[in-house]
Amino acid sequence: MRLGVFGGAFDPPHLAHVALARAAVGQLRLDELRVFPTGQAWHKARTLTDAAHRLAMAREAFAGVPGAVVDDRELRRTGPTYTVDTLRELCAEHPGAQLLLVIGADQAEALGSWRESATILQLATVAVAARARPDPDAPPFDASSLPAGRWVAVELPSMPVSATQIRARVAARQEIGHLVPEGVARYIARHNLYVPS
Numbered sequence: 001m002r003l004g005v006f007g008g009a010f011d012p013p014h015l016a017h018v019a020l021a022r023a024a025v026g027q028l029r030l031d032e033l034r035v036f037p038t039g040q041a042w043h044k045a046r047t048l049t050d051a052a053h054r055l056a057m058a059r060e061a062f063a064g065v066p067g068a069v070v071d072d073r074e075l076r077r078t079g080p081t082y083t084v085d086t087l088r089e090l091c092a093e094h095p096g097a098q099l100l101l102v103i104g105a106d107q108a109e110a111l112g113s114w115r116e117s118a119t120i121l122q123l124a125t126v127a128v129a130a131r132a133r134p135d136p137d138a139p140p141f142d143a144s145s146l147p148a149g150r151w152v153a154v155e156l157p158s159m160p161v162s163a164t165q166i167r168a169r170v171a172a173r174q175e176i177g178h179l180v181p182e183g184v185a186r187y188i189a190r191h192n193l194y195v196p197s
Contacts, residue, residue, distance in 0.1 A: 001097040003090065004033035005124065007074065007083060011049050012188060013061035014166055014180045016159035020129050021065045023156045024102045028127055032067050033102070034090070039074040039081035051075040053193060060183035084116040087123040099124035102154065105141040121149030129154040170194035 004024050008017065025033050037054045048054065055072050062068040073089065074081045083101070090099055101124040103111070108128040111117050120126075128151060130141035161179050169176050171194055177185050188194060 001031050001094060002029055002100065003094060003097045004028060004030040004100050004102050004127070005036065005087065005090065006033055006102040007036035007038055007086070009048055009163065010037045010054050010058045010061070011163050012057050012166055012180055012184050012193070014161050014163060016161045018061055018065060018181060019159060020102065020104065020154065020156055021062055021068055023129065023154050024127060025065060025067050027154055028100050028152070030067055030100065032069060033065065035062050035068055035070045036074045036086060037070070037072065039077045040079060049193060053191060057184050057187050060187055061181045063183070082115045084119050084123070087120060091123055100127045100152070101125070102127045103129070105130050125150040125152055127152050127154050129156040167194040171196055
């Protein structure tokens with residue numbers, strides 16, 4: 001079994017997230033792609049939107065991606081959420097499965113700072129979308145900076161869109177329909193998310 005692992009705050013999930021999920025399923029020949037909205041993110045300075053909203057938006061966003069399953073286990077964990085814990089759980093649940101951790105260039109470059117990064121590289125092959133960067137002016141992805149491990153590429157056109165940008169646009173009452181799936185835009189509007197109180 002080839003099992004993809006794709007985590008993120010998804011606050012909100014946007015079209016680049018969905019494009020990466022679709023590319024990973026197709027290019028990596030995944031039997032299943034597990035999508036994990038993160039719980040208490042150890043590396044985020046700001047407070048994330050309520051877990052129930054992020055879970056609902058992730059379900060909306062990835063509903064049309066073949067083989068994608070939104071998994072809420074990280075949201076149910078107490079304390080900080082770490083990728084290595086999720087990978088260990090998946091290894092125990094699916095003995096013999098090949099795990100492929102799907103990440104963008106920014107996360108790949110920061111992987112050395114993740115908890116037990118060496119263990120992550122033992123448990124999973126890391127699938128990097130080198131052009132998946134929210135900042136179009138960022139320098140080209142440099143694979144030589146990555147820690148030793150199993151790496152594969154996911155080809156994806158550059159899509160300079162970020163959740164930070166989307167939240168700012170909603171707060172400024174600007175259109176976001178070209179940045180997020182239609183169901184996510186409706187959900188944000190219906191629940192008045194990202195609007196200053």
